[in-house]
Structure formats: C-alpha cells, structure tokens
Amino acid sequence: MAGKAEQNVVIVGGGFAGPQIAKQLSKKLDPKRYNLILINSRSYAVSLPATVRLVVDAESRLEETSFVKLDRIYANGNGQTKVGIVTSIEAQPGVPGGAVVLANGERISYAVLILATGSKWSGPSGIPENEDDVLPFVDAWRQKFAKAKHVVIVGGGAVGIELAGEVKDLYPATTVLTNYATQTKKVTIVHGGNELINATYGSSLRKGLEKRLRARGVEFIFNEYIDDIPEPGVVGVTTRSGKHIPDADLVVSARGGRPNTDYVASLGEDALNGHGFVKIKPTMQLLNHPSIFAVGDIIDWAEQKQIAKLKWHAPVILANVVSFLNGVTPTKKYAGAPEMIVITNGRKGGMGYFGFLGGFTLGDWFAWLVKSRHFMVPHFRKDLGY
C-alpha cells in the first residue's frame, strides 16, 4: 500500500477500539517515519449498542446516525482508513514486523500491528460486513419484528434484555391493532441461568431487571436453552429439554458474541485460546510476536467484553506501541478494570450496576440519562469527529 514513510503501523478493526487507538496514535507518530493505516470491513464504524433499537424501530432512523464514517479520526490527516477484510497474518515467531493479507489478495506490511476485530454476533446485532447488505438486513429485521405475534428472545444477557425493552416500547400492549386486525405480540426471554445476565453482577441488578420487564408483560423461561434458531416462516420452537413454545413466530438469537479472530489462527496454534480469544501478555503484546498487540473484545482476559474497558486498555496499548517503535521494551501492564454496566429497558428506563463499594445499582432515571435515550450515539459520533 502506498505511503509517504517507509514503515506502516497497521490497525485491524474499526469499531470502538481501533478508531480510538488510531486517533491517539495519529497525534503521536511522526508521519515522516510511519504510515498509520486502519483496516476495517466497512468505511464506517457501527455503534453496536444502538443496534437493538435500530432493528426494531424504523422511526428511530438510527441508520443515519449510528453508522459513522472513519474519515475524520486522524490528527492533521496523519493516517488513512482502508476498507478490506484481513484473512491472515504473515509473521515469524520472535521476529518483529510482517504483513497482513486481505480477502482481495492485497498484502500490507507492518512494523507494528494492532488487532481490534471485536466480536461476531448472531441475530440482529450481526450487522453484515458488506456495506450493500447492511440496510436490507436492518429493514428485514424491522419487518420481522412488526409482523411477529410472539417474539422469543434466546439469551437473557444484556442484548436480549435490551431487545425485549425495545419491542415493548414499540408494541407496549400484549394486544396491538395492526391493519384492521387485533394482533397479540408476546415477548418471552429464554435464558440458560436461573437469573438474568450472569454472576459477574449482583442479584439486585439481576432481579431488578426481571421485575422491570415482568411489569411490562415480558415472560421468562429460565434454566433452558434453544440450540437451533428455526428457519424464517417456521412457527413453534422447542427448548433443549423438550419444552415446546407452539406460537413462537419469531425466534431471535441474543446469544453472546464470539471473538472475530479466525484470521489470527494463521500465527500458529498458540496465538488463540480454546474459545478463540487472542492470548496476550499484560503488555497486550501477543505471546510470541512482540510487534503485534491486541485490544478490545478479542483479548484473552477474564472480564466482561465492553466498550467501557477501553478506558483501561487504550493507555497500555498506546504507551507500549510508542515504546516498541522507539526500540524500548514495553513495560506498561494491563491489570484489569472494574466491572460496571448499564442495561436499558426501552427509551425511558433500565438499571446500572457498579461493582465497587460493595456493588450498587441505580435505576431508571440514571439509565435514561446515560444510555436509554440515545444509546450514547452522540458521544460515539463526537469521538469519531462527527
């Protein structure tokens, strides 16, 4: 790839982590020495939290605001965004530098490589990589939600809960009038645990969210799994233990994300753990590849995968990349971050949980203020220069 300088600093992934790292590095790197290149599957970043409203509510028009072009992130134009999908990495263990290979066969060399390819999502948060497919995908989901009479959400994690809240916002009553006919729109969450989300969070949050959703008519099936999502048009679904839900006409996956790291396997067996997370040192360098760093959802670190973690990831990556480029051994270490979460219940409510001071929760007003009313899209846009 053409560039003014001799060496490339390459970032793969333009979601939350990649662009923030690119933005900060563009201020620090000398353009005479380094070309800063961000490679992303689309020309824009997607605000994933907003997808639950985007796919349910056409009137939100979130497709106009929650997809943000990656063309204003570089200080003084010191960097470039390239649209492409990285399919493999060419590197020798212990040897600095290498190249990434794109799906179109192009090869881009790097002096430092930063991996920030996030998670793969099934269901409505699985926004397609090809830009031409994105709006048809969004539109198809909106139509599915509008037509369904009984929406069964598979997974009672944050995504499933937030989706249920959006459906209840738009179709508040169990019975709604559509095109002269009375239609029943039920919402059921099927969750593998005996309480919503997971044990990272206190029971006050887990029970509090259940209570709030029950008050809106959402039903729950706990300690159950749905292994196969029925094909479109199929009515009825059966759980793993054989419980049948005969009128389920829209079964939506809200299962957790999986790391988007297939291309990292090209570095050898020891690059990924058994779940596909990238093994890192506390300096966020790969174990056998000192010039490759990983950040965001893909790192093998026992923590909830969140944008919020970036506040702690980014300073480590930035300091260590700059050290490495200056020939100094990276020493800044990631030591984890506090757990906290805000989960919406439609536009007006939700709950927040903070894992410090013994763990405490905040309610609807707080959730509305920080997340539910706009899914933080204005902040996302501002961070990206819009």
Ligand SMILES: Cc1cc2nc3c(=O)[nH]c(=O)nc-3n(C[C@H](O)[C@H](O)[C@H](O)COP(=O)(O)OP(=O)(O)OC[C@H]3O[C@@H](n4cnc5c(N)ncnc54)[C@H](O)[C@@H]3O)c2cc1C
């Ligand atoms: C519905 C929903 C709600 C959420 N709400 C919150 C919240 O309230 N707070 C919070 O902190 N977190 C939230 N999260 C989690 C948050 O979205 C992720 O933690 C965050 O997006 C991770 O950032 P990332 O940069 O690691 O990856 P991503 O944001 O996923 O970005 C990765 C990018 O890399 C691209 N990519 C992937 N593979 C390749 C490749 N091979 N070549 C080129 N490009 C590639 C992808 O297309 C994508 O653009 C939510 C997630 C979902 C789905």
